[in-house]
Amino acid sequence: MSYKIAVDAMGGDNAPAEIIKGSILAMKDDETIEILFVGDEDAIRKELEENGYKKEVKIVHTEQAIDMDESPKKALLAKPKASIAEATRLLHKGDADALVSAGSTGATILAAAQNLDMVKGIERSGLAAIYPTARFDKSTSGFSLILDVGATLHCSSKQLIHFAFMGSYYVSHILGIENPRVALLNIGEEETKGGEILTKTYRYLQEIESINFIGNVEGKDIPYGVADIIVTDGFVGNIALKMMEGVGNLLKQTGKYAFKKKLSWKLGIVFLASGLKRLKQKTDYSEYGGAPILGFEKLVIKAHGRSNAKAISNAIKVAKRSIEEDVCAHISDSILNFNKQHKIDFLDI
């Protein structure tokens, strides 16, 4: 048995060097992993050679690639053969069963939307970010998943419920958290908060037996990790995720800019630095393999743009696991089953 994973060799700040290195790492660690490289063949072969990898690999050559800061829409129009576009087409054709890219998030989502089918039962895709929380007890990983963080800006109740299904399945089967807690991001804990769409979503989620719905959580709960999966629309999720990024950056810089004359503050930062380093180890994005884009016929993993070889290798292993667990088909089944049992197809919500 082998697991075919397409890798966008040209996507990411450190492409293609770290992407190829990471792919080699993954293939060496796990011989069932078979990589389909998409990108500039010469560049890919050169990196393989430099890393002393001698086995035969599959490469689909394309000279076009999308930079991190290009407008996804324009870039995909201007470069129809961009590596990420080719990779999603190959995925749809069946040449691979999952895809890893560290390239532009927008281009990855858009290429997937253009070239992949949605899985049956799902209307819109969700980009699920995994973020570190203050929860470091032994039973959990200390990570939570928040979705959507930018694929679907404004969502119906139906779409939010689908996100709950997708997030819950992914966290339990891929991240290995049993019976993960699903929460809805809202402006208050009461069922009736947040307007009609969220109130409806709340009521439906309460009825879904396969989802461990714990109710609404508020903005203040996000960093605490009170839920394993936080469901929200793409606009709000994007703002929340980037705020966490901003606060993180700020903490790192605080020592440099603020309170320059205050010795104890500076000392605090110095001492904290080693703690932060430990925290970083716990929360390093390279550990958990990137953000899954859920809802398509096959799993696409968006690795961090700054991914190093280790991060890419982990993303590839997560992609393998998603094939093993048949994540996309199972998510589809669970939603179609729920619809059938409840004799609804969510058409009205």
Place this chain on the structure above:
Amino acid sequence: MSYKIAVDAMGGDNAPAEIIKGSILAMKDDETIEILFVGDEDAIRKELEENGYKKEVKIVHTEQAIDMDESPKKALLAKPKASIAEATRLLHKGDADALVSAGSTGATILAAAQNLDMVKGIERSGLAAIYPTARFDKSTSGFSLILDVGATLHCSSKQLIHFAFMGSYYVSHILGIENPRVALLNIGEEETKGGEILTKTYRYLQEIESINFIGNVEGKDIPYGVADIIVTDGFVGNIALKMMEGVGNLLKQTGKYAFKKKLSWKLGIVFLASGLKRLKQKTDYSEYGGAPILGFEKLVIKAHGRSNAKAISNAIKVAKRSIEEDVCAHISDSILNFNKQHKIDFLDI
């Protein structure tokens, strides 16, 4: 000349004691301030006496009051004579020209909506929170204003533009920041990001000469204070504001719960504590007088629920300033002027 300010004597965690103390502080500091106390007359008189305040004061007696954790809607129905309801009615009648309450935010906004008119030109009210940022240069206060944070959950372009007008006027005339920078909270910097409503809002804001619009900011920019006013809808603003609260709480607790065995981490926290104390002084809500609720015929200031006397006193001084500056009328004028100049009344957006 005297400035008549209604004070909800029964609202807040420390009511009525700290509310009365703070009112006395304000009246002693500034003899042009005339307070209209709304609440339990006996309790108010007792506090006045205990604080040795002998001058005549106006009190409108009511026995009903709304607790912090009551449902605003139900509480206002069950207690039609609640102090906050009475206070907003007195404001509308003209017995006072601004109102300060440290009570339930929801009840304050709802009572205002029930008993006050909107100012001409404005459709919906905005709750504007003032939050500390990483910007501590000499030219600015280090605070930014974000609105709306919960009064109007989902907004049209017109309503967002109104928030920009209101926030900009408030920050320049009450907080004293010249030509304050207004930004729109979005998922990317480009004009076309975030969907139709935000794209339209962006285009209009660019045309408004009296607003110093600097474009879109993202979630990561919020803690940096890159803008003096961040405009967003009430749902997103509420999530963002509460996230900041959550991160703040988390930082305070981190030393206790995480990395218990790591000495340097603990030391770091100890040293940081004194820095944080300084930060707290800079960012203490008692300094800037609470969150204005903008859009009504008269200004309502929602002081923090945990307000002490000093915070109440500052909120009252801000309320006085709003009367002096005639904030509500000026906001209305600037919007009506803009509509006239551009021969639009925003009816279509």
